[in-house]
Amino acid sequence: MEGPEPRAQSPEPRACLSLPLKFPNIPTHCDFAPTLRYDRCSMTHPFQTDDARLPAIKDKVLVGERLNETDALTLYRTGDILAVGWLANYVRERLHGNKAYFNVNRHINPTNVCVAACRLCAFGRKKDAPGAYTMALEEAFETAASGYTEAVTEFHIVGGLHPDLPFQYFLDLCSGLKQRFPQVHLKAFTMVEVAYLAKRAKLSIRETLGQLKASGVDSLPGGGAEIFADRIRHIICDHKIDGDQWLETAKLAHQIGLKSNATMLYGHVENDEDRVDHLLKLRELQDETHGFQTFIPLAFHPDNTPLEHLPKTTGMLDIKQIAVSRLVLDNFPHIKAYWQMMTAKIAQIALRFGADDIDGTVIEEKIYHDAGATTPQGMRRKDLIRLITEAGREPIERDTLYRPVTRTETSVTVAV
Ligand code: V47
Numbered sequence: 001m002e003g004p005e006p007r008a009q010s011p012e013p014r015a016c017l018s019l020p021l022k023f024p025n026i027p028t029h030c031d032f033a034p035t036l037r038y039d040r041c042s043m044t045h046p047f048q049t050d051d052a053r054l055p056a057i058k059d060k061v062l063v064g065e066r067l068n069e070t071d072a073l074t075l076y077r078t079g080d081i082l083a084v085g086w087l088a089n090y091v092r093e094r095l096h097g098n099k100a101y102f103n104v105n106r107h108i109n110p111t112n113v114c115v116a117a118c119r120l121c122a123f124g125r126k127k128d129a130p131g132a133y134t135m136a137l138e139e140a141f142e143t144a145a146s147g148y149t150e151a152v153t154e155f156h157i158v159g160g161l162h163p164d165l166p167f168q169y170f171l172d173l174c175s176g177l178k179q180r181f182p183q184v185h186l187k188a189f190t191m192v193e194v195a196y197l198a199k200r201a202k203l204s205i206r207e208t209l210g211q212l213k214a215s216g217v218d219s220l221p222g223g224g225a226e227i228f229a230d231r232i233r234h235i236i237c238d239h240k241i242d243g244d245q246w247l248e249t250a251k252l253a254h255q256i257g258l259k260s261n262a263t264m265l266y267g268h269v270e271n272d273e274d275r276v277d278h279l280l281k282l283r284e285l286q287d288e289t290h291g292f293q294t295f296i297p298l299a300f301h302p303d304n305t306p307l308e309h310l311p312k313t314t315g316m317l318d319i320k321q322i323a324v325s326r327l328v329l330d331n332f333p334h335i336k337a338y339w340q341m342m343t344a345k346i347a348q349i350a351l352r353f354g355a356d357d358i359d360g361t362v363i364e365e366k367i368y369h370d371a372g373a374t375t376p377q378g379m380r381r382k383d384l385i386r387l388i389t390e391a392g393r394e395p396i397e398r399d400t401l402y403r404p405v406t407r408t409e410t411s412v413t414v415a416v
Contacts, residue, residue, distance in 0.1 A: 107158075
């Protein structure tokens, strides 16, 4: 029988976690004690496929050999999702065993005013359009505080490309948040926003990133990457920086010590070759910088966008996208099944098809909900734990840098 050695049993499930007393309105003990419902996930069944192209890929995966463009295209095109899932799960367990990560975070979108008018987007508005908003700094600080009840460890901050807000607004936003919430990690501004801020402030990208870092930015989210191929970018986001500029900005961020994530928007007008090209470009940059932490495939949500005639992605494509990403991005530590985007149910299944992370509590998601997402806008910590536990995985609360977070009755501690 082929496959990994049977794994040692993981430790017993931890006792019920407690929450800090300094946050009112929360019971001191959560009412859900994680129990593992299924046997732990050691893969006892052999690899099987009736697709003659897959055994050669399996041989590479088992010895840790890098997959090439043809392999990646084969993985997209095969109908044998279970075989692809077996391979992705093998890699996922080799890297992370039975652990599945989540965090307690809050999204803050300071403005939805955006000059870009991307066809993929339902969130951005012109300055005077109905529904356009821009938070005053105090309002942004209040928004941050209103999601703080579960002792958030991360603020995820992204917004539109506002034509008038000065660079100083963003620096003050970050320094103000750091002052008020010193222990919260600021994962802020996509490469697209950074490039736009640099242009408006007439600074180099490196200088812009340096000033953002000095004001409190700790890392960058992965948004705005979409699909790097020009042909597709012209259709879905023709006013954004191009793929090379996105990659160059990420490289500069990594060079000054800021980690980042990376995304890929799929399920619109791209084809398999475009997806593979995107993954290989990310893999190439990661070989150079090792600055990416997590890859997050994002399923296109067409509602309320100029592309709303396009069909939504299916569960099968979402799962396959996770699995192929895990297999091709061999130098990315983490693959995230973002539950808000793919639904909690599919994200849970993805934990057995290559994903090791499901993102966090989020609290107030706007970008996907403007585009028709039917998921809740946030999830409680205990529900994330339940989701992971019911997938037979061991829930690990992490901070943005994947350090384990421990909660006691009086504190939240990050292992450094
Ligand atoms: O940049 C916008 C995408 C991104 C739509 O780094 C859309 O941990 C689908 O990047 N349908 C923002 N996608 C979200 C994002 C993200 C989310 C969660 C975690 C992290 C992380 C990053 O959402 C945008 C764009 O690529 N997007 N509109 C839409 N209609």
